[in-house]
Amino acid sequence: MKCKAMAVTGKGQPLKPLVIDVKKPQGEEVVIKVGGAGMCRTDLRLIEGKEPRPGFSLPFVLGHENAGYVYSVGERVPSDFKANDRVLVYAVWGDLLCRYCWEGKYMLCPNQRIPGQSYYFGGYAEFMLVPSFRFLYKLDGLDPVDAAPLADAGVTSYSAVKKAIPFLRPDSVVIAYGVGGLASYGIQFLRILFPTSRIVAVSRKKEKLDWAVELGAKKAVLPEKLKEIVNQESKGLGASAAIDFVGREESTMNIARSLENGGAIIEVGMEGDKLSLPTFETTVWQYQLIGSNYATFNELAETVDLVKSGAIKSHKKKISLADANDALEGLKTGTVMGRYVLVP
Amino acid sequence: MKCKAMAVTGKGQPLKPLVIDVKKPQGEEVVIKVGGAGMCRTDLRLIEGKEPRPGFSLPFVLGHENAGYVYSVGERVPSDFKANDRVLVYAVWGDLLCRYCWEGKYMLCPNQRIPGQSYYFGGYAEFMLVPSFRFLYKLDGLDPVDAAPLADAGVTSYSAVKKAIPFLRPDSVVIAYGVGGLASYGIQFLRILFPTSRIVAVSRKKEKLDWAVELGAKKAVLPEKLKEIVNQESKGLGASAAIDFVGREESTMNIARSLENGGAIIEVGMEGDKLSLPTFETTVWQYQLIGSNYATFNELAETVDLVKSGAIKSHKKKISLADANDALEGLKTGTVMGRYVLVP
């Protein structure tokens, strides 16, 4: 079978339409008719050639944030995966054979493949092949266009929030640093999972500050005002935890200036090359920095179930697959409120 | 009462002999006849004026690593503190009135005082005043000269080792980065508390490498060989945890290159201004960096009890208080194997 896709064909080049082959699924494999494919800032870095991943060779079909419909299945796929079932695609395909996979930590698997990142066949296409039904979670009544961003932005921020919660007291201040696709979920998860905390959101873009407050932040501030506002909200104690959706020297340094003794930075973003912390404060006040990559499959299930319950809204902008390059431009300027979702 | 001390009287200047007043102890206070005062690299930074602490004003008597004999006590000191009892001085004097002190985390107390660091009256003297018997732990038969380094080097490395252990499997590689006074205890604690692990010690100084092996390291290497040796010892997995006794950009960066997925850096040293980590690896492989400052009073008690049991040796060089400036020179060159202990 053949299908249309938008592919990277040269470093830094616009995507080009391409017709690609879709294999007939065998064994545990499942072919998905793509319903929606979220666009992520990682995609920009991949196009620019800034994030060299094993398995990335041109031409390459991006898209690691996918939801859709079961189209055809291999002979070992259980019968409860039926054609047209709506599914979300778990994006870090572990080898299911290593120490990390044996504990469900596929994101630590040294042989992992990520569709649209280290595996050539992502969701910027009409169809995609998933290597095992084990990487699919049923969406039931959820619309794949709404659900697609959950496959990365949603679950990644859910897992980060879960790592932050043990550091919070009921009246703690918690920082959401950077307001984009991930934080749009992260702020909502904090709101619903730890409603007594005070969320202080940070963005360089003034138009994002209002949005952060709509999502549930108590305060939203420019980076240079962070320390002052955190001090105010925490009576001088500092923030008990922060989720850094940016990942630059400035973001970690800025957070460190506003952190409570014993506080934690959950590190999610990857915009810069280095993360830096002030030595004296970090050691003396026992800060922790905790890398957080993606989520477990159980966390993905919990995320989807929370969204099914109506507690969380997806902020997305639907866009036709053919217009992917326009969306990439919008993503580059960082003005979109939520996630672009490509629809074939 | 008056006594002799060696004091900082000018930035970057040699210490000078000084006669100081020793107050009569009141309430919970105890005056200690100093038996031994360990010398720490922090002392060098304080003399150079590189580590500005509240409460540090000239003239200033250094010495935060102290053991000695009960000399006189205030009226509210329990009767089981008797004259000549050997005691170790817990060095981070919390205010006993805050959220952190209520949980025994005096090292996070915002009003903490440290003798010889932020409180003018350290142990480079014949006598010292301790504000409460609550900061003293009985040494029983241990010699204060042997025990003095436990008050910082010992307990700080014990607490760091305890933070590293949850990250270890029986056959894990664990890195001890930097081989000096603290690591001389840290390597021994790892050896006794988690004997199946493989300790890889790192030092720039070749003469320290042999010493690390004597202390219990399986391998001891120059920084540039770390990755290779860790790979060898861990069959390519990396180190499950590292204790960084240095605290510079190079140390954290170098450790990060040798860390297992999900591994942790326990941060103890404070030699440089910044700690840096590579963004992509830290986030994707979920590294953790955990600041570790000093120890709780219970950890001090556990440290002393381990030493009482004979499991751990103090590596120290006894030196007369009057010769403190010579010892500071030795400390600066970093050649001493273990700790200088000043004896009045």
Place this chain on the structure above:
Amino acid sequence: MKCKAMAVTGKGQPLKPLVIDVKKPQGEEVVIKVGGAGMCRTDLRLIEGKEPRPGFSLPFVLGHENAGYVYSVGERVPSDFKANDRVLVYAVWGDLLCRYCWEGKYMLCPNQRIPGQSYYFGGYAEFMLVPSFRFLYKLDGLDPVDAAPLADAGVTSYSAVKKAIPFLRPDSVVIAYGVGGLASYGIQFLRILFPTSRIVAVSRKKEKLDWAVELGAKKAVLPEKLKEIVNQESKGLGASAAIDFVGREESTMNIARSLENGGAIIEVGMEGDKLSLPTFETTVWQYQLIGSNYATFNELAETVDLVKSGAIKSHKKKISLADANDALEGLKTGTVMGRYVLVP
């Protein structure tokens, strides 16, 4: 100074009015003018002689759940404790000298004293002596009559809820077993701290079931219906955690039949002599039973701050100290919705 009190003068006897001496406070001591003293089922067991405590000898003034006004202070009480300041009395007075107290776990201190339990001078009186200002927390604008039950019912259930939360997923079922003074707080804390969970409350008394739902339970059932309702709410998985406010063989056995694999029982109640669990299920499905006694001082502070924020309501019935025996009768029949609070 002398004051009126209601005292136990004989095993199983009604309380009798008594005039008692109130010492002038010295050192860290504070005399409190009692504003409210909550009544607890433990008081019934103490009167009946069923819970022999060291230090309990007749005549004895009960009352471990106290709030009031600073009346006079010893010479070492900080000046921010002023006359008429409203305060809550932390009830487990550790010795501040042991391994447990050094970590803030006063409830594990072997030398602890509890006013009105193991120390003769509780709050069923006009005044009471507190051995240190360290056991007082400022109520600011809260009314001592409303706040008194926080000193045990409130903080004990808060601490139990905090121990349960790590076992919960967003859609978990959590059981509140027994609906009385403690659960009236416990259900509210679950509601505010983990709002997505489904609380199933259990009581033998039908009139309490409606109350539990008002407090925030999703379902409230008789003990014999627990398993069925939990299965329904959890799609057959069982409850992720339970807080047992009863503490009898039947309560733990009944909970164990409704528990999820890997689930936990937080044990708070002490009505029966023994707690029992089925061997096979407990071992094979890895249940945990976790004793939970009182709370830390920080947890008390967090509890009071939550109540100050308006998130939690105290359900109490004010009663005159002189009518204490009537209230004890009501407590015995278990019909009161909330807590009786004695007011001098």
Place this chain on the structure above:
Amino acid sequence: MKCKAMAVTGKGQPLKPLVIDVKKPQGEEVVIKVGGAGMCRTDLRLIEGKEPRPGFSLPFVLGHENAGYVYSVGERVPSDFKANDRVLVYAVWGDLLCRYCWEGKYMLCPNQRIPGQSYYFGGYAEFMLVPSFRFLYKLDGLDPVDAAPLADAGVTSYSAVKKAIPFLRPDSVVIAYGVGGLASYGIQFLRILFPTSRIVAVSRKKEKLDWAVELGAKKAVLPEKLKEIVNQESKGLGASAAIDFVGREESTMNIARSLENGGAIIEVGMEGDKLSLPTFETTVWQYQLIGSNYATFNELAETVDLVKSGAIKSHKKKISLADANDALEGLKTGTVMGRYVLVP
């Protein structure tokens, strides 16, 4: 293919020789030539009909503790499983499809099958069929007769020890209650993983007490002496943790009398119907009881690797499969030091 086995053919009856069919392996399946099959007290309960398990129907081949040689493999078994490779059989075959399996907690899988317990085809036979290579761990040079007991006695006690360790301080007393096949490993694991602790072993059988000391216990005592000896060894504090290899009302009650405040009982044994704890002490002193069933696959790998390193000895008695009934008699009287291992 056919092979010989010893089977349960009637409740409470001696085992009978039987010829059984061995299926040709398909997909991920592997047929193992049994090298050794350990005998466990669970086997006695199964023969007596005391532990009804789903899937247990007569005739039934016992044996859940198996090691052997790869004999033939299905078409999806990776090529690094070659004929004659020595392997240990992980015994709790999860469905690999549920929330628990996704985290590697196969012992909590509601659809788990255990060979020789809930699945008819255990290791009391010449060959056995394993449903997936994922349940096999390479033994390399280890002899399957030595290794067989690791598949249950070894890994179960290893996992229990790992659950106990977070409760230990360097000088803690830890109780090993019951000295049999599991404890023979458990005591050694405590010895090697936490060497500074003081192990107090308990048995009703005097001949086992000496054995416990050989294995590494500091003291070994009859149950009625436990409290006295623990007090002595812990200076009155009590044991920080206990591993209960028995699982009766008396064992948990007896341990509870010797436990330190905040201490834990790791529950492994399943000899009696109920586990009981004293309500007041359990709640007030915050004891924890933690069910521990089997181990994760990673824990099995760690156990085997520790044994490969030479740190741990298997105490076993080799016996011919045909003589299985004699061994069951020995097991019933509880006199064997270590594990009977059946060899076809």
